[in-house]
Amino acid sequence: MxxxxxxxxxxxxxxxxxxxxxxxxxxxxxxxxxxxxxKIYSAVPIEFKGSGFYRTDGASKSSGK
Known part of the structure; x- marks a missing residue:
């Protein structure tokens, strides 16, 4: 609960x-x-773990972009 x-x-x-x-x-x-x-509202803590959260994680190096 x-x-x-x-x-x-x-x-x-x-x-x-x-x-x-x-x-x-x-x-x-x-x-x-x-x-x-x-009721008191507050920010919920979020943790990003693993790969795929940064701009450089998903792009392949050979795509030419």
Missing amino acids: PTYHYRCKNCSYDFTAHQSFEDDPITVCPECGQEQVR
Whole structure:
């Protein structure tokens, strides 16, 4: 199950939750009880491993280009 990061706009409480894709997002803060919780989105780390990711990897040396 995916892990989601949430933050309360009222009290700035940060927390994570394991939720299914079908679950509704959490909207009520477990710390202060206010309905001010928003999901925090962040960049997903990507690693390119192996050959084929660089311009020089796929071109043959004898193609004349």
